[in-house]
Amino acid sequence: MTSINHTISELEALFGERVSRAEAVRRHHGDDLSYLPAMLPDAVFFAASTSEVSQALAICNANRTPVIAFGTGTSIEGQIHAPQGGICIDVSGMDRILAVHEEDFDAVVQPGVKRKQLNEYLRATGLSFPVDPGADASLGGMTATRASGTNAVRYGTMRENVLALEVVLPDGQIIRTGTRARKSSTGYDLTRLFVGSEGTLGVITELTVRLHPIPAAVSSAVCTFASLQGAVDTVIATMQSGVPMARIEFLDEVAIEAANNYSRLDLKVAPTLFLEFHGTETGIAEQAEMVEAIAAENGGEGFAWARAAEDRARLWQARHDSNPATRALRPGSATFVTDACVPISALAENILAARAEADRSFLRTKINGHVGDGNFHVNYLVMPGDEREIAEAERLAAGVVERALKSGGTASGEHGVGLGKLKFLQREHGPALHSMVALKQAFDPNGIMNPGKLGSFS
Amino acid sequence: MTSINHTISELEALFGERVSRAEAVRRHHGDDLSYLPAMLPDAVFFAASTSEVSQALAICNANRTPVIAFGTGTSIEGQIHAPQGGICIDVSGMDRILAVHEEDFDAVVQPGVKRKQLNEYLRATGLSFPVDPGADASLGGMTATRASGTNAVRYGTMRENVLALEVVLPDGQIIRTGTRARKSSTGYDLTRLFVGSEGTLGVITELTVRLHPIPAAVSSAVCTFASLQGAVDTVIATMQSGVPMARIEFLDEVAIEAANNYSRLDLKVAPTLFLEFHGTETGIAEQAEMVEAIAAENGGEGFAWARAAEDRARLWQARHDSNPATRALRPGSATFVTDACVPISALAENILAARAEADRSFLRTKINGHVGDGNFHVNYLVMPGDEREIAEAERLAAGVVERALKSGGTASGEHGVGLGKLKFLQREHGPALHSMVALKQAFDPNGIMNPGKLGSFS
Numbered sequence: 084m085t086s087i088n089h090t091i092s093e094l095e096a097l098f099g100e101r102v103s104r105a106e107a108v109r110r111h112h113g114d115d116l117s118y119l120p121a122m123l124p125d126a127v128f129f130a131a132s133t134s135e136v137s138q139a140l141a142i143c144n145a146n147r148t149p150v151i152a153f154g155t156g157t158s159i160e161g162q163i164h165a166p167q168g169g170i171c172i173d174v175s176g177m178d179r180i181l182a183v184h185e186e187d188f189d190a191v192v193q194p195g196v197k198r199k200q201l202n203e204y205l206r207a208t209g210l211s212f213p214v215d216p217g218a219d220a221s222l223g224g225m226t227a228t229r230a231s232g233t234n235a236v237r238y239g240t241m242r243e244n245v246l247a248l249e250v251v252l253p254d255g256q257i258i259r260t261g262t263r264a265r266k267s268s269t270g271y272d273l274t275r276l277f278v279g280s281e282g283t284l285g286v287i288t289e290l291t292v293r294l295h296p297i298p299a300a301v302s303s304a305v306c307t308f309a310s311l312q313g314a315v316d317t318v319i320a321t322m323q324s325g326v327p328m329a330r331i332e333f334l335d336e337v338a339i340e341a342a343n344n345y346s347r348l349d350l351k352v353a354p355t356l357f358l359e360f361h362g363t364e365t366g367i368a369e370q371a372e373m374v375e376a377i378a379a380e381n382g383g384e385g386f387a388w389a390r391a392a393e394d395r396a397r398l399w400q401a402r403h404d405s406n407p408a409t410r411a412l413r414p415g416s417a418t419f420v421t422d423a424c425v426p427i428s429a430l431a432e433n434i435l436a437a438r439a440e441a442d443r444s445f446l447r448t449k450i451n452g453h454v455g456d457g458n459f460h461v462n463y464l465v466m467p468g469d470e471r472e473i474a475e476a477e478r479l480a481a482g483v484v485e486r487a488l489k490s491g492g493t494a495s496g497e498h499g500v501g502l503g504k505l506k507f508l509q510r511e512h513g514p515a516l517h518s519m520v521a522l523k524q525a526f527d528p529n530g531i532m533n534p535g536k537l538g539s540f541s
Numbered sequence: 542m543t544s545i546n547h548t549i550s551e552l553e554a555l556f557g558e559r560v561s562r563a564e565a566v567r568r569h570h571g572d573d574l575s576y577l578p579a580m581l582p583d584a585v586f587f588a589a590s591t592s593e594v595s596q597a598l599a600i601c602n603a604n605r606t607p608v609i610a611f612g613t614g615t616s617i618e619g620q621i622h623a624p625q626g627g628i629c630i631d632v633s634g635m636d637r638i639l640a641v642h643e644e645d646f647d648a649v650v651q652p653g654v655k656r657k658q659l660n661e662y663l664r665a666t667g668l669s670f671p672v673d674p675g676a677d678a679s680l681g682g683m684t685a686t687r688a689s690g691t692n693a694v695r696y697g698t699m700r701e702n703v704l705a706l707e708v709v710l711p712d713g714q715i716i717r718t719g720t721r722a723r724k725s726s727t728g729y730d731l732t733r734l735f736v737g738s739e740g741t742l743g744v745i746t747e748l749t750v751r752l753h754p755i756p757a758a759v760s761s762a763v764c765t766f767a768s769l770q771g772a773v774d775t776v777i778a779t780m781q782s783g784v785p786m787a788r789i790e791f792l793d794e795v796a797i798e799a800a801n802n803y804s805r806l807d808l809k810v811a812p813t814l815f816l817e818f819h820g821t822e823t824g825i826a827e828q829a830e831m832v833e834a835i836a837a838e839n840g841g842e843g844f845a846w847a848r849a850a851e852d853r854a855r856l857w858q859a860r861h862d863s864n865p866a867t868r869a870l871r872p873g874s875a876t877f878v879t880d881a882c883v884p885i886s887a888l889a890e891n892i893l894a895a896r897a898e899a900d901r902s903f904l905r906t907k908i909n910g911h912v913g914d915g916n917f918h919v920n921y922l923v924m925p926g927d928e929r930e931i932a933e934a935e936r937l938a939a940g941v942v943e944r945a946l947k948s949g950g951t952a953s954g955e956h957g958v959g960l961g962k963l964k965f966l967q968r969e970h971g972p973a974l975h976s977m978v979a980l981k982q983a984f985d986p987n988g989i990m991n992p993g994k995l996g997s998f999s
């Protein structure tokens with residue numbers, strides 16, 4: 084391995100002061116929203132074009148220098164951490180919206196474009212990009228981590244919403260995967276291979292995403308339940324009824340208590356569903372009526388409507404603020420977050436077990452979930468730097484994953500692997516892990532792309 | 542390479558008379574619905590279990606014997622042809638439905654299960670498996686070719702409807718990809734990699750598919766247009782309006798003339814849309830009203846309703862019978878079929894150009910399409926064995942693909958590559974083709990899986 088200083092010098096010769104060795108810059112780029120300690124790259128290169136990314140990768144590949152791509156740093160399992168140092172390629176400056184094709188329902192963007200920026204830009208078109216992981220993440224990063232969020236139940240995850248990519252391979256070669264056609268059957272699905280590959284196969288430098296019409300009418304509702312099982316049964320029956328839910332979110336008692344305090348709501352402290360309906364005026368009224376009846380059959384009460392835009396905004400802002408609200412229950416605390424995804428029939432037992440385990444622990448815990456997908460999040464309130472508390476959260480979070488895998492589910496529905504969930508991959512994928520390693524080796528024979536993470540199991 | 546007879550003898554020693562060298566059996570397995578001449582495997586092995594597929598692959602891999610997986614033989618680009626001979630592994634006998642999880646909206650099946658068989662089985666559940674490529678294909682084959690069809694616009698293709706797979710790799714190793722969770726972000730998307738890989742990476746021995754609730758109400762409609770552009774503009778405006786179309790099919794004048802004759806319909810001979818609405822009673826009425834208004838704005842006339850089940854069945858049977866109906870326009874003829882998929886804004890110009898080219902030719906041609914997806918089919922009526930006619934159809938079909946690629950589309954929306962479209966892959970994928978080759982080599986280093994097709998470009 085050539086010394087890292089040699090690589091940095093070569094990059095500096097090409098890109099000047101857009102290569103930074105400053106401690107503060109490196110720290111910003113070596114830390115995400117996870118609970119892992121920061122792991123700093125040796126330098127950060129702020130790339131301005133595909134061609135620059137290609138040049139930088141060719142240099143790093145020749146020198147066997149690790150490369151980590153960076154968008155906004157809002158990952159939550161250490162996806163952008165640099166356990167082996169190396170060069171962080173920051174693509175946040177590649178933030179142009181290159182084309183919007185209204186008739187084709189797609190947009191072509193650079194990887195640093197953020198989802199709110201795209202939706203602002205689309206405002207006049209009647210179209211939107213619906214994938215919403217909470218953070219205002221970059222679309223490149225959302226693609227790399229296969230992000231989803233509250234409305235994936237209706238509009239899909241990044242898996243369904245990325246049509247095509249431009250990717251720079253580790254040796255600097257530039258490829259295009261997919262086309263603007265909505266479907267294709269001409270070859271291996273390289274687009275889906277890069278979606279969720281967490282920067283371990285190449286750097287995404289352009290993407291084409293699907294857009295969806297903004298619904299003519301939107302309404303929201305809140306419904307509380309005597310039991311979690313009632314809430315989950317409502318979700319299952321709703322989906323069996325064919326009601327095309329736009330959002331169907333579960334919040335447990337702790338989440339509701341926190342929301343009442345933080346967002347000045349006045350909700351009954353009980354297992355609760357936040358619902359959203361998209362359609363025509365007639366359609367959403369009918370949908371809501373059906374769901375209200377289903378909820379009533381399952382012990383739901385106080386089905387409360389939010390038709391006015393400001394009431395809906397207040398409700399979803401409260402959902403959005405669930406994490407700071409929960410932290411406010413224990414001043415000074417931070418949240419240790421995990422997520423898992425299970426077949427929906429196993430959702431209630433998984434959430435109940437997570438709750439029971441947490442209640443036996445000394446940590447305060449909140450559970451919420453994108454329940455239409457069987458995806459739930461468990462957040463443990465820990466004091467930053469308190470190793471005993473973090474270890475306890477890790478222990479509890481491992482239990483969440485173990486139970487999800489036993490139920491035929493997955494170790495993460497949307498947060499990804501990063502460093503935090505590497506340890507569960509063998510258990511989840513078994514012999515298929517060898518295929519992932521073979522695939523990683525085929526694309527990145529020198530192992531420079533985000534090393535020590537996905538694909539580096541040998 | 543060990544002699545093929547050695548491989549066959551080893552297989553016979555294990556599986557006895559389930560290994561066949563009979564000419565008729567081999568011919569049946571070396572010919573699909575494409576226009577290619579049959580290319581026979583040296584023997585056919587009728588597999589009964591995953592473990593048997595694994596044993597057979599281990600033998601073939603050790604002997605460097607080509608292997609072709611076979612479901613129903615209804616592919617249309619030569620996907621199951623054996624240009625290098627070898628062993629055809631017929632999995633049609635592996636046709637058990639292993640589990641249906643109603644609450645989770647999924648079913649676990651063996652690869653030989655056919656789509657009609659699954660839907661029969663599901664009848665009492667209120668759920669269905671909607672992907673419908675026309676032929677009553679096996680689900681393993683539909684997965685391998687990334688099949689779709691008329692209602693992909695609403696329910697997605699096999700890409701969106703396969704949750705998990707069991708696959709036997711070329712060396713006989715058995716892996717499982719994906720879980721029953723609806724989404725996951727834990728690793729490379731091996732499931733999507735095998736969907737559409739056309740038997741070139743492994744043999745699918747089990748699959749978990751998504752199910753969808755059968756809608757409470759269904760209605761269909763037919764609308765004729767003064768011009769193709771009017772029909773396409775109607776499709777675009779309909780999708781922008783957010784109407785969740787279940788099917789939106791285009792038939793050109795030739796298709797309508799053929800349907801009138803063959804299915805005793807009385808439709809005006811003009812560019813026509815067949816539409817289907819799924820939802821509640823109120824919902825489908827509202828949807829249809831919206832689409833009728835949009836169609837009227839775009840020169841649509843004679844918006845005719847089919848609410849009764851028998852009228853709808855008659856309409857869709859006519860659409861389904863479009864190919865035999867078209868052949869009946871020229872007694873004794875066969876259809877040479879191609880498909881392409883383009884951004885919807887380019888659909889009208891692509892179809893019009895295909896029509897104009899065909900009209901300058903001596904071949905009679907029909908065009909129809911799954912226009913909500915930008916996918917269209919061009920069928921040339923040729924006399925079997927007439928090489929001049931087949932060459933002319935090939936020339937015209939190549940033009941269809943060339944124009945689709947120029948429009949930012951793909952060489953096939955749903956028929957796949959097989960042997961027929963190999964020649965377009967370089968043009969469509971450019972340098973990404975090297976990644977496909979690398980990927981093929983990583984999974985199948987000995988090149989035994991369906992050789993001479995996808996991934997074998999070097």
